[in-house]
Amino acid sequence: MGEDQRMISRDRAALRRITATVAMTLVLGGCTRDHQGQSGDPSQPPPGSRAEAGPSASTEPPPECPATGVRIRSTGGDAAMGLRALGLELVNCGDRPYQLNGYPVLHVFDEEREPVLLRVVNGAKEITSGFDQPPREVTLAPGERATAVVLWRNLVTDSTVVATNGEFLTVAPAAGQPTEEVDPDGPIDLGNTGRIGVSAWKKADPATPVPSRPAPPPTT
Numbered sequence: 001m002g003e004d005q006r007m008i009s010r011d012r013a014a015l016r017r018i019t020a021t022v023a024m025t026l027v028l029g030g031c032t033r034d035h036q037g038q039s040g041d042p043s044q045p046p047p048g049s050r051a052e053a054g055p056s057a058s059t060e061p062p063p064e065c066p067a068t069g070v071r072i073r074s075t076g077g078d079a080a081m082g083l084r085a086l087g088l089e090l091v092n093c094g095d096r097p098y099q100l101n102g103y104p105v106l107h108v109f110d111e112e113r114e115p116v117l118l119r120v121v122n123g124a125k126e127i128t129s130g131f132d133q134p135p136r137e138v139t140l141a142p143g144e145r146a147t148a149v150v151l152w153r154n155l156v157t158d159s160t161v162v163a164t165n166g167e168f169l170t171v172a173p174a175a176g177q178p179t180e181e182v183d184p185d186g187p188i189d190l191g192n193t194g195r196i197g198v199s200a201w202k203k204a205d206p207a208t209p210v211p212s213r214p215a216p217p218p219t220t
Contacts, residue, residue: 068178069094070140072104072171075147077185079154083128086150086185090173090201092140100138100201104148105175108166108188108196116166118190121197124151135200145204151197154189161192173201 065071075087092098103123108116123132128151138146156163166188170179190196 065093066178066180068173069096070098070173072173072180072182074169074182074185079186082154084152084154084189086169088148088150088171088182088198089145089204090140090147091145092142095142097142098140100140100146100173102135102174103200104150104198105172105177105179106150106196106198107170107179109168109170110165111167113168116164116188116190117194118164119195121195122200124197124199126195127151127153127197133200133202136202138201138203140203144206146201147204148201149199151199152188152190152195153193155191155193158192163192164190164194166190 063071069092070090071093072088072090075089077084077086079085088104090100090104106120108118110116121127125132140146150169166184168181169184169188170181172179188196
């Protein structure tokens, strides 16, 4: 097996893990506290630091539903052989149907809360293979969810270009819609690739098992 084939095989294994993890978050997602550092106000920049979860975090009431009627959060990440994947979940927390048809809109910020200049790729064809399902119209009834996956590579191909790290991530359901800040579950370590990919929104199966964290990347 050639090196390219081995890389594709490793990528697909990592994507299977993150896809399974995204699917498994759905049952528990409705009754667990959202990831830290999230906000439904698109006019506010990312906070200076992420909130620390205190001992009483488990007793906090569920966050209020944003005026948009939807809430977006991350569902954890996976890292394997330089390929990074972060699950996203959008829940219709309002009282009327919500429609999606396309890709999440991403913005990445550095530790100084300044925008990171990069190219957002709809799909993953420039990052890895086998993860480019076209967008389809999705209608979410109240309480239903949709998922997507953010993908990037920690890859340095030019030693003269400074590697990029993002610390904060905001996501909008579609272009022109309000953003929410989500927990990136660690640094968005883009190397010097200058790009990040995102899959199309996909309606989640409500009959999914209890989630678990992604499996650790292989060591060999």
